[in-house]
Amino acid sequence: MKLTQAQFKQDFLAEIKTLYATDLSDTSKFGQFLALGHLVRRYDGPNWTHTSDQYREQDRKQVYYFSIEFLPGRLLKSNLLNLGLLDTVRQGLKDLGLDFDEISTAEPDPGLGNGGLGRLAACYMDSMASLGIAGNGNGIRYRYGLFKQVFMDGYQVELPDDWLRNGNVWEIRRENKACLVRFGGNVWMAPQPDGSLKAMYENTDDVWAVPYDTGLVGYRNDVTNTLRLWSAELPPSADKTGFSQARRDRIDEITQVLYPDDSNSAGQALRLRQEYFFSSAGVQSIVRHYGLRHQGVKALAKKVAIHINDTHPTLVIPELMRLLMDEHHCSWEVAWALTTQVMSYTNHTIMQEALETWPIDMFKGLLPRIYQIVVEIDRRYREAQTPIFGEDLVNRTAPLGNGQVRMAFLAVIGSHSVNGVAPLHTQLLKEDVLRDLYQVYPERFNNKTNGIATRRWQQLANEPLSSLIDSKIGPTWRRQPNQLKTLTAYQSDAKFLKQLTAVKTTNKAALGAYIKSELGITVRTDAIFDVQIKRLHAYKRQLLHVFEIIREYLAIKDEPKTVTPPRVHIFGAKAAPSYHYAKSIIKLINALADLVNHDPAIGDRLKVAFIPNYGVSLGELIIPAADVSEQISTASKEASGTSNMKLMANGAVSLATLDGANIDIIEAAGEVNEYSFGLTAKAVYGYYERGDYHAADFYKSNPELKRVLDTLIDGTIPGISTEGQEIYDSLLRYNDEFFVLADYESYVQQQKQISHDFQNQKLWQQKALANIAASGVFSADLAVARYSDDIWQVPHTKLLN
Numbered sequence: 001m002k003l004t005q006a007q008f009k010q011d012f013l014a015e016i017k018t019l020y021a022t023d024l025s026d027t028s029k030f031g032q033f034l035a036l037g038h039l040v041r042r043y044d045g046p047n048w049t050h051t052s053d054q055y056r057e058q059d060r061k062q063v064y065y066f067s068i069e070f071l072p073g074r075l076l077k078s079n080l081l082n083l084g085l086l087d088t089v090r091q092g093l094k095d096l097g098l099d100f101d102e103i104s105t106a107e108p109d110p111g112l113g114n115g116g117l118g119r120l121a122a123c124y125m126d127s128m129a130s131l132g133i134a135g136n137g138n139g140i141r142y143r144y145g146l147f148k149q150v151f152m153d154g155y156q157v158e159l160p161d162d163w164l165r166n167g168n169v170w171e172i173r174r175e176n177k178a179c180l181v182r183f184g185g186n187v188w189m190a191p192q193p194d195g196s197l198k199a200m201y202e203n204t205d206d207v208w209a210v211p212y213d214t215g216l217v218g219y220r221n222d223v224t225n226t227l228r229l230w231s232a233e234l235p236p237s238a239d240k241t242g243f244s245q246a247r248r249d250r251i252d253e254i255t256q257v258l259y260p261d262d263s264n265s266a267g268q269a270l271r272l273r274q275e276y277f278f279s280s281a282g283v284q285s286i287v288r289h290y291g292l293r294h295q296g297v298k299a300l301a302k303k304v305a306i307h308i309n310d311t312h313p314t315l316v317i318p319e320l321m322r323l324l325m326d327e328h329h330c331s332w333e334v335a336w337a338l339t340t341q342v343m344s345y346t347n348h349t350i351m352q353e354a355l356e357t358w359p360i361d362m363f364k365g366l367l368p369r370i371y372q373i374v375v376e377i378d379r380r381y382r383e384a385q386t387p388i389f390g391e392d393l394v395n396r397t398a399p400l401g402n403g404q405v406r407m408a409f410l411a412v413i414g415s416h417s418v419n420g421v422a423p424l425h426t427q428l429l430k431e432d433v434l435r436d437l438y439q440v441y442p443e444r445f446n447n448k449t450n451g452i453a454t455r456r457w458q459q460l461a462n463e464p465l466s467s468l469i470d471s472k473i474g475p476t477w478r479r480q481p482n483q484l485k486t487l488t489a490y491q492s493d494a495k496f497l498k499q500l501t502a503v504k505t506t507n508k509a510a511l512g513a514y515i516k517s518e519l520g521i522t523v524r525t526d527a528i529f530d531v532q533i534k535r536l537h538a539y540k541r542q543l544l545h546v547f548e549i550i551r552e553y554l555a556i557k558d559e560p561k562t563v564t565p566p567r568v569h570i571f572g573a574k575a576a577p578s579y580h581y582a583k584s585i586i587k588l589i590n591a592l593a594d595l596v597n598h599d600p601a602i603g604d605r606l607k608v609a610f611i612p613n614y615g616v617s618l619g620e621l622i623i624p625a626a627d628v629s630e631q632i633s634t635a636s637k638e639a640s641g642t643s644n645m646k647l648m649a650n651g652a653v654s655l656a657t658l659d660g661a662n663i664d665i666i667e668a669a670g671e672v673n674e675y676s677f678g679l680t681a682k683a684v685y686g687y688y689e690r691g692d693y694h695a696a697d698f699y700k701s702n703p704e705l706k707r708v709l710d711t712l713i714d715g716t717i718p719g720i721s722t723e724g725q726e727i728y729d730s731l732l733r734y735n736d737e738f739f740v741l742a743d744y745e746s747y748v749q750q751q752k753q754i755s756h757d758f759q760n761q762k763l764w765q766q767k768a769l770a771n772i773a774a775s776g777v778f779s780a781d782l783a784v785a786r787y788s789d790d791i792w793q794v795p796h797t798k799l800l801n
């Protein structure tokens with residue numbers, strides 16, 4: 001949009017007056033943020049209204065992306081960037097003596113997700129708006145987001161994330177769009193005079209679902225889509241009937257807090273209630289919208305695509321069946337055909353313990369009508385498939401089995417498309433995790449490699465790099481991420497490579513200042529910034545990275561004279577509060593950091609910075625400063641990874657196992673520009689099949705590895721007597737479930753190569769440039785375009801190859 005600086009300043013000062021009845025000098029940073037937020041909403045208001053009007057008038061097919069998590073990050077800067085107002089606002093504020101970056105960090109970062117899954121949902125919402133796709137997000141408005149992480153004596157302590165304390169300037173509460181979600185009670189089907197059956201309910205626990213809408217601004221295209229998050233409240237009838245306090249509390253708790261687990265199915269009734277709550281409310285609001293418009297719901301499949309982000313929203317399948325049959329009088333056959341045409345499902349994990357199942361007794365008690373429908377889905381599936389595939393396979397794959405509702409199987413059976421998030425992951429779904437269902441529905445399986453919002457992760461987070469890119473290839477890449485590949489023409493432009501180093505140094509200084517102020521650690525900007533940022537999990541193997549730090553520490557102590565480039569090892573990682581082992585690793589890293597950072601013999605040659613409370617906002621600070629991207633999961637375990645893509649786009653080289661999308665990153669940027677190592681997925685599966693992995697062999701045969709492991713238990717690292725022993729035992733007593741010892745040697749080899757190569761800055765920056773140039777392939781725009789073409793069948797803005 002068009003806005004002069006003068007107009008902006010006038011608007012801003014007027015907004016301050018209206019909101020606070022005082023002048024600028026008397027307002028806080030947060031107050032200034034709020035005023036800017038109000039202004040942005042006003043500027044974008046016409047786009048938002050116009051977009052919704054257009055979708056309705058043109059009767060366009062709409063995508064509804066259902067996800068129990070969304071991690072959008074702060075919105076002020078990205079909204080301004082996408083509206084094309086960032087420079088105007090920044091300059092205008094400067095004239096008023098204010099610093100935009102200071103104000104924008106006063107915005108709370110909504111932590112409504114755990115990690116990759118929730119962030120992916122947010123990246124895809126951004127791309128849908130930017131590609132002009134009629135896309136809607138549907139999720140939960142958690143009163144408290146993911147816990148805030150602090151360290152006390154090196155241990156993780158979780159504090160509540162009270163992100164709504166000062167209100168939320170971006171949301172609009174739409175009470176007129178609320179709907180009723182029923183739990184528990186009894187249900188029966190009563191015959192009607194016309195011969196149909198009507199679902200009758202008694203003694204249900206009714207919950208009022210109230211939507212809060214947030215505008216999602218497309219990149220300079222006048223499109224603003226909607227993210228709808230649902231909040232659980234007392235139904236309006238509660239005042240009359242007088243709900244008990246206990247019943248009120250049971251309602252409040254539904255949207256009170258995000259489950260902080262990202263790899264284990266919690267298995268608690270509250271989680272199931274959350275899942276049905278937002279699935280039901282979302283599907284009800286869709287059906288209401290189209291049912292009214294089309295005098296019937298038969299056109300639904302032409303007008304609606306519902307995407308199921310992991311299994312958490314799978315109950316949209318029986319819920320849509322329920323509404324079509326019970327409220328819109330469709331036959332089972334018609335309802336089922338519509339449902340499967342509308343639904344598509346993405347799997348995000350191959351870890352067995354993350355596959356959701358619910359005990360039938362719990363499920364039946366909480367969702368009696370939905371359970372009846374799942375029983376019928378199960379019955380028909382068995383009836384249709386047993387003659388073809390036999391009883392054994394059908395027993396293994398039916399929605400109901402072993403006393404459980406099997407959510408992933410229900411999702412596959414009720415959708416027309418099932419996708420994994422990287423080629424290797426999709427292959428493993430077909431061969432392993434969902435092998436049996438792949439026999440039944442081979443045509444449903446497809447791959448959609450993940451992507452990232454390059455606007456946030458390059459343009460917004462790394463302005464110095466973005467300007468440098470503009471100066472070489474112009475600004476087209478900002479809309480057409482594939483154009484980044486034209487940067488390869490500058491591979492031998494010595495001046496440009498130097499400029500890349502300078503950009504990196506600037507970003508390292510910014511991160512260094514944060515590390516200094518938060519942790520009191522001084523880091524050198526000429527050091528290798530070696531970064532691992534992701535949830536803490538045994539399969540992601542932060543432990544392998546720790547072993548390298550111990551090795552480097554011992555090497556400096558042994559041979560102080562040997563020259564190696566200085567290193568800063570940077571971690572960001574939250575552990576699920578109930579994940580004991582992960583928390584021990586956190587303590588280990590912090591204890592090691594204490595030792596290393598304060599050893600005068602080490603000086604500034606080696607530093608360890610575990611930055612607490614990693615999330616989207618810290619990612620924006622850390623990623624642009626990274627030289628090395630640690631992507632070291634046990635091959636076959638990381639479905640895709642997305643921090644690997646963000647780091648690549650900012651010129652970090654990957655130190656990576658052949659897992660998830662690392663494989664595709666290595667292929668895109670070229671093998672010579674990354675550092676790969678370790679067992680392949682095939683080798684890992686080989687060990688499983690033969691059962692002949694013996695971790696202790698590596699310990700016994702490699703004296704350096706033995707020495708490193710022994711520091712866990714010999715007092716070298718103070719303060720970890722229990723944790724050290726526990727971790728040591730996990731490797732040697734319990735045979736190292738994630739093959740850390742098997743990959744140690746090849747990992748260290750590549751780390752040494754990195755230290756060597758980094759000293760040749762020209763060579764190093766050539767690798768960085770190759771990564772940046774190839775990173776466009778992993779833009780969420782391209783990923784979303786593929787979902788639109790292959791799965792949702794909706795039109796989108798064309799992208800260049």
Ligand code: 26M
Pocket residue numbers: 114115116117118120259260261262263264265266267271348349354356421450638639640641642660
């Ligand atoms: C389940 C039940 C109860 C409580 C929590 C959960 C749960 C929450 C989040 C389970 C899994 C959750 O997220 C999984 C996840 O983030 N997977 C990651 O998805 C990314 C996007 O596709 C991939 O890049 C990562 O490889 C994958 O680990």
